[in-house]
Amino acid sequence: MLITSLAAISVMALVSPLLLEQRFEDLTHKEHLNQFVELIQRFKKQDPDWGSPQSSAALASQLAQIQAQSPIPSEQQGNRSLVLTMDLSHSEYVVTDPNGHIFVAAGEYQVGEQLPPAALKRATPLSQNSDVLGYALKTGTTNLNNHDSTYLVTLSQSMLIGAAAGLMITLLLSLTMGRQLIKQLRNLTRAAMEMSKGNLDQQVNIKGDDEVAILAREFNRMCQELQNTYAELTASNETIKAQAEAMQELSLRDELTGLHNRRYFNQQFRLMHHQAMRYGDPLTLALGDIDHFKLINDRYSHQIGDAVLRQLAQLMQEEVRESDVLARYGGEEFVLLMPQTSNDQAEALLNRIRTKVESWPWEKICKGLAVTISFGISDKLEKDMGHSMLVDADNKLYQAKDQGRNRVCI
Structure with a gap:
């Protein structure tokens, strides 16, 4: 039983951070694709000729200007028809219009070129209601934003600390504490593995003043801190989304009369x-x-x-x-x-x-x-x-x- 517990904790410590990183990369990839779709939709409202080389070049020019001027002062954001929420200066994506004209470049590809047919087949369609707005070709590893990177590092460190502490306590106390110790460590391991799946609402009920109880309290504290951090990040994302929608509405209103413009x-x-x-x-x-x-x-x-x-x-x-x-x-x-x-x-x-x-x-x-x-x-x-x-x-x-x-x- 001791060997089984040690093996389980070791596997968890090695595998869980990799699984977490892959999950975050997948979520970030989907978020990038959604942002590209939203970007193209906003530009199409300005330029109904979307799909032509001239239209693609115009969008690339606007993105370059916005990127060069970031961050945008809050009093000027209401006048912007395009709001850039990602850094394209080191993009790992090649993004094109429906005909393959590149307006976001990466790797060997340049803005204004047309993506080769073979590469276009590998690209992910950017669709809205079955309408293909363009394509995105991933050329490298997905870059996590600062919030997600911090969150992932904190979570991975917490799991490693928990796993390492579990190993140490198992080795030191298993001979004297017997079945109760193994049961407590299993509870900790189960909670840590649930965290690796993204279930942050984990609390381990272990009473006492020994090392296992101290570890459980620290584990519970870290879980609570991670929950609070995640809630703050969620609220921040909702605020940013609401502000973007408000800026879009302001750009369509006449300031003097309040009517649409x-x-x-x-x-x-x-x-x-x-x-x-x-x-x-x-x-x-x-x-x-x-x-x-x-x-x-x-x-x-x-x-x-x-x-x-x-x-x-x-x-x-x-x-x-x-x-x-x-x-x-x-x-x-x-x-x-x-x-x-x-x-x-x-x-x-x-x-x-x-x-x-x-x-x-x-x-x-x-x-x-x-x-x-x-x-x-x-x-x-x-x-x-x-x-x-x-x-x-x-x-x-x-x-x-x-x-x-x-x-x-x-």
Whole structure:
């Protein structure tokens, strides 16, 4: 029984760190692949021509600029469409677009080259909903981040300490303590092996003041510390994820009015226009412009003009549906995208908004202030990614201005 216990502890001490390291490498490899998928998805929102050599080169250029500027000041992160959470300067991956154009290089491969077919077959597809976004070829050993490396070293050391202490105590006390000692050491060994599987919630109940009890208390303390460290790392990762999502949302919002900005509108417009063309659903677009806004700025100040923009955005937001997309298009212009809406329905909605703006007590902001708004509406669907609809709505807006302003033209 003594020999069996010694053999079990020795095997555990030798094998468990290797198994742990392999497990962490596998998890880190999956995390890297997920980060590459997220990186490509964000870039595709900027460049719909993903898959071409020019698009791949543009992404490589952006990554080089971001890498050179890291770390990014927190006040500037909200303006970044790409947030780099990994160090690519010593990457062990070659990453390509769906056609094999390299934008992250490693080993013998260079940015801008096309990965040979044989190497491309060995690469891992980067997929999202069965859509292949690119490929990643691992050229070396996966590098663990600082948190995981520290955690792995601490866990391995704890297991080695436990195993070494178990060996020493078994050799010194097994002859005098008999079956009870063997039972206690088995409990320690079982708990240590559970830790090697990633089950950190291990506590060994051994009472007394002898060496085995001291070892058990130290083992329990190390388990608790590892649990706390792991919980802190998990919370930190969740915080980083939440901050990245918040920065993404901020990059799609207009700072002054709180409405979505032109970038967000363009993304949604392409998507809704494509769906309307494909399924034959109605889609209506309206462009709105505050009447004589330059005179408001000149007569009452730009601060009053900003207050007018904020209040008008709030009035419009109170009337639109959750499915509509309302955005500040630029300056005093607003854009409203209305899916499943006919021209007549859109005209009725915009007349309600126009009347509400006209009747709102603007003297609350500044004495003598009066504000009206004009709208142009279009439901023109053509196979040109919405260009005709925007031009038509803009022409109708100019028509509303020419007819005296404070009106809706369709």
